[in-house]
Amino acid sequence: xxxxxxxxxxxxxxxxxxxxxxxxxxxxxxxxxxxxxxxxxxxxxxxxxxxxxxxxxxxxxxxxxxxxxxxxxxxxxxxxxxxxxxxxxxxxxxxxxxxxxxxxxxxxxxxxxxxxxxxxxxxxxxxxxxxxxxxxxxxxxxxxxxxxxxxxxxxxxxxxxxxxxxxxxxxxxxxxxxxxxxxxxxxxxxxxxxxxxxxxxxxxxxxxxxxxxxxxxxxxxxxxxxxxxxxxxxxxxxxxxxxxxxxxxxxxxxxxxxxxxxxxxxxxxxxxxxxxxxxxxxxxxxxxxxxx
Numbered sequence: 001x002x003x004x005x006x007x008x009x010x011x012x013x014x015x016x017x018x019x020x021x022x023x024x025x026x027x028x029x030x031x032x033x034x035x036x037x038x039x040x041x042x043x044x045x046x047x048x049x050x051x052x053x054x055x056x057x058x059x060x061x062x063x064x065x066x067x068x069x070x071x072x073x074x075x076x077x078x079x080x081x082x083x084x085x086x087x088x089x090x091x092x093x094x095x096x097x098x099x100x101x102x103x104x105x106x107x108x109x110x111x112x113x114x115x116x117x118x119x120x121x122x123x124x125x126x127x128x129x130x131x132x133x134x135x136x137x138x139x140x141x142x143x144x145x146x147x148x149x150x151x152x153x154x155x156x157x158x159x160x161x162x163x164x165x166x167x168x169x170x171x172x173x174x175x176x177x178x179x180x181x182x183x184x185x186x187x188x189x190x191x192x193x194x195x196x197x198x199x200x201x202x203x204x205x206x207x208x209x210x211x212x213x214x215x216x217x218x219x220x221x222x223x224x225x226x227x228x229x230x231x232x233x234x235x236x237x238x239x240x241x242x243x244x245x246x247x248x249x250x251x252x253x254x255x256x257x258x259x260x261x262x263x264x265x266x267x268x269x270x271x272x273x274x275x276x277x278x279x280x281x282x283x284x285x286x287x288x289x290x291x292x
Contacts, residue, residue: 001048001057005040006033007163014161019048019056025159026134028141029116029150032164038143039077039114041163043067046075046110049139050103063106073104079114085271087113089122096130099138109138116142117149117266124151131157145212148220149266178210182217186242189286190249198283205279212269215262215282222246222259229255250290258289 002012018024028045030038047067048056057064066072078095080087095111103109113119119127131140131154140158144150147160181203188197204210224237225246237243246255265282272278 002041002044005044006037007041011161011163015045019045024049024139026139027131027158028139029147029155029158029160030141030143030163031145031147031160032162035115035143035145037163039112042112042114042141042143043070043075045141046072046112046139049108049110050074050106052106074106074109075112076110077112077114080118085118085267087116087119087123089120089126092119092123092126096126099130099135099140103137107137110141111138112141112143114143115145117144117146118270119150120267121151121260121263124154128153128157146216146220148223149216149263152223176213176217178213179217181210182214182221183240183242185214186218186221186246189290190242190245194283194287197287198280201279201283205276208269208272208275211275211279211282212266215265215269219259219262219266222255222262225250226252226255226259254289254292258286261285261289 001016015024024045028042030041032038044057047064050063050067050072051057051061052063053061057067059068063072067075070077076095076098078087078091092113095113099109099111101109116124127140130138142150142154142158147155181200185197185200188200204214221237221240221243224240224243228239228243228247229252246258250258265278265285268278268281269275
């Protein structure tokens, strides 16, 4: 399973074991690597769930053949329309309605939401009830660059897997340029003037990919500050100085507003025709939260 796909051994073993014991979660989040890999992994999991052979996926049964041709009636894929900047709530509601219907040919209906970070908050909230009261014949698979781009309420009701390279247990690499810059921006936002904060954003004013990665990492760091403010201890990034600064200098309301604002900018970045303008607004809006 997952031959020729760049996934970690720990992920591969976890999924294979869960499938063998029929204990795969009703809702999965696949993060890390690139979207082409994530969607390929999601499709192979879906193939295994509809497979009628003994070793799943057997690659030889009728169900597997249909799945490999993207023609199996029990595998559904939702993605952002080419002319849209987001996955809207109506599309998710339609998916939910399909989930209430029993599978056509097998024992499972699989619903893949590709690049789930494009779901607006209303669309994500629409998933919560079916995630809370899952049907035994339904499995949802959400793919995204980072689970931090999803609402905490969605994350808490699903099982998340990171598909990227094996690490020392930390989900964020200290060597990542985007991660380092995100941490520096958090510290700058808390301690420095608006002018200095704006100057720091110039480093990614012409690099959309870097801008997005920095924003995703800032969401992750801010989420940890919120967890600490709520008395929690399960941090993604550890008790970094920048997280403690944010926790101590921002109220919980401001930290939550910052998180939601950053999530909103993920959509703005992807749809931006003028990246310089978006970066300038990014700096202004974030600093406005600080001084409000």
